[in-house]
Amino acid sequence: MSQLWSPFVKNLVPYVPGEQPKMTRLVKLNTNENPYGPSPKAVAAMQAELTDDLRLYPDPNGDKLKQSVADYYGVKTSQVFVGNGSDEVLAHAFHGLFQHGKPLLFPDISYSFYPVYCGLYGIEAKQIPLDDEFQIDVDDLINGGENSGIIFPNPNAPTGRLLPLVAIEKLLQHNTQSVVLVDEAYVDFGGESAIALVNKYPNLLVTQTLSKSRSLAGMRVGLAVGHEDLIEALERVKNSFNSYPLDRVTLAGAAAAFDDREYFHETCNKVIASREQVAAGLAALGFDVLPSAANFVFARHPQKDAADIAAALREQGIIVRHFKTERIAQFLRITIGTDEQNQILLDALQSL
Ligand code: PMP
Numbered sequence: 001m002s003q004l005w006s007p008f009v010k011n012l013v014p015y016v017p018g019e020q021p022k023m024t025r026l027v028k029l030n031t032n033e034n035p036y037g038p039s040p041k042a043v044a045a046m047q048a049e050l051t052d053d054l055r056l057y058p059d060p061n062g063d064k065l066k067q068s069v070a071d072y073y074g075v076k077t078s079q080v081f082v083g084n085g086s087d088e089v090l091a092h093a094f095h096g097l098f099q100h101g102k103p104l105l106f107p108d109i110s111y112s113f114y115p116v117y118c119g120l121y122g123i124e125a126k127q128i129p130l131d132d133e134f135q136i137d138v139d140d141l142i143n144g145g146e147n148s149g150i151i152f153p154n155p156n157a158p159t160g161r162l163l164p165l166v167a168i169e170k171l172l173q174h175n176t177q178s179v180v181l182v183d184e185a186y187v188d189f190g191g192e193s194a195i196a197l198v199n200k201y202p203n204l205l206v207t208q209t210l211s212k213s214r215s216l217a218g219m220r221v222g223l224a225v226g227h228e229d230l231i232e233a234l235e236r237v238k239n240s241f242n243s244y245p246l247d248r249v250t251l252a253g254a255a256a257a258f259d260d261r262e263y264f265h266e267t268c269n270k271v272i273a274s275r276e277q278v279a280a281g282l283a284a285l286g287f288d289v290l291p292s293a294a295n296f297v298f299a300r301h302p303q304k305d306a307a308d309i310a311a312a313l314r315e316q317g318i319i320v321r322h323f324k325t326e327r328i329a330q331f332l333r334i335t336i337g338t339d340e341q342n343q344i345l346l347d348a349l350q351s352l
Pocket residue numbers: 084085086087088111153157183185208209210211217220221222
C-alpha cells in the first residue's frame with residue numbers, strides 16, 4: 001500500500017494511547033480516568049439533546065460552552081477555544097502557533113503526544129531534561145535557546161509534579177517572543193491555573209480537558225484560554241479542518257458540567273483525599289512516591305522491577321501504566337480509583 005501514501009506518512013510515529021481493555025471487572029488504573037461519573041446535571045443535559053434536533057448541525061462555535069468556561073474563569077468568550085478533546089486543541093496549537101522553523105522546547109519526561117505532533121507538523125523537538133527530582137527547572141527552559149514555543153504539562157505527566165505559578169511567571173518574563181503553552185489536563189487535582197496570568201502575558205496559552213476532573217473522557221472535550229489573538233489562530237486552523245468538532249450532545253453536557261461547580265469540587269476533593277491515602281499506602285510498602293498534584297501517582301520500588309510488578313498486577317486484573325522509557329523505566333503510573341479499587345491495588349501489592 002505504501003506507494004499510495006503521501007511520503008511523509010511513512011515517517012510518522014503515531015501516539016499509542018493507554019489500553020482500553022474489553023474485559024469487564026478490571027481494576028483499571030492505567031489511563032487517568034475519573035473513578036466517579038460525570039455530573040448528573042451533565043448527564044441530564046446530554047439526554048435532553050437526544051431529540052429530532054440531532055438532524056441539525058451543532059453550533060460550530062460552541063458559544064454556550066465558551067460562555068460557561070468564560071464565566072468560570074472570569075475571562076471573555078473571545079479568549080476561549082473549544083475542541084474535540086485537549087489533544088485536538090493541542091494539535092491546532094502546534095499547527096497554528098509553533099511552526100516557525102525553530103525548535104519547540106519541552107521536558108524530556110512529559111506528555112508523549114508532544115513529539116508525535118512535532119512529527120506530524122514538521123516541528124523540531126528539543127527536549128530539556130527534568131532535574132534529578134523529576135521537577136521542571138524553568139531556568140533550563142529559559143536557557144534552552146531560540147525556540148518557536150515552549151510547552152509542558154502542569155502538573156507534569158506522568159510525574160504528577162507541580163510547578164508553582166511564580167515559576168511559570170518567571171518563564172513568561174524571560175520568554176516573550178514565542179508562545180508558552182501550559183497543558184493543565186490535571187490542574188484541578190491540586191494546582192493553581194495559569195489562566196490567572198493570561199491577561200498579563202499575551203503569549204501564554206493554557207489548555208485544559210474535561211476528560212479528567214469533569215469525568216467526560218468519553219465525550220472528548222478540551223479547551224484553551226489565552227489572548228484573543230492566540231485564540232483566533234486556533235479558530236483559523238479549526239475552521240480550515242473541521243467546522244463542527246463538538247456535537248450537540250457533547251456541547252450541552254460539557255456546558256452543564258462546567259456549570260455544576262458543587263459536584264465538580266466534591267468529586268475532585270474525593271480524588272485528592274484518596275490520592276493521599278494511596279501515596280501513604282505505597283510508601284508503607286517501601287515505594288518511593290513522587291509528590292503528586294494530579295489524579296495519579298508515579299512510584300518506584302527500590303527492589304522490585306516495575307515491569308514485573310505491572311505484569312503481576314495484570315494477572316490479578318489490575319492495570320497500571322508502565323512506560324519503557326529511559327529514566328522512568330522503573331516507575332509505575334497509577335491512576336487514583338475509588339477507595340475500594342485503591343484498596344484492591346494496595347492489597348495486591350502487599351501480597352506481591
Ligand atoms: N495532556 C495531557 C498531559 C494528558 O495526559 C492528556 C490525556 N492523555 C491530554 C492532554 C489529552 O486529554 P484529552 O484529549 O482527553 O482532553
